[in-house]
Amino acid sequence: MTWLGATHWDNSEVSSQLGKGSRASAALTTTSSPTSPPSSSYIGAKGPTKSGIWNVSPFDGTVTASWDADGCSYNLQLVSIITKKHLFLVSNYEAYCASRPKGTRCKARMIFEPA
DSSP, X not given: XXXXXXEESOSSTTTSOOSTTOOOEEEEEEESSTXXXXXXXXXXXXXXEEXXXXXXXXXXXXXXXXXXXXXXXXEEEEEEETTXXXXXXXXXXXHHHXXXXXXXXXXXXXXXXXX
């Protein structure tokens, strides 16, 4: 079985801290279990991984992620870099975008549709 997870770029304080005011992002990765390291490394992401972060709305199938840090739970925003076809999770969209070069970034969302 494969799990969808999120992996920080590295273990540095700047790159691995999602939460209030954070500029960090996490890459979408796959894992073999909820607690295992990533089995696919998205563009070299090699920091902490979590996969038990997903919630599916019973109303519209929207998939959301939350990340526990500093004793709080933060809703994560899925971000797309359209020109590169990359997806990332961030806890503070405005701070993330302000800390990076101007580009084609936009908020995105995932939707679960039963087969």
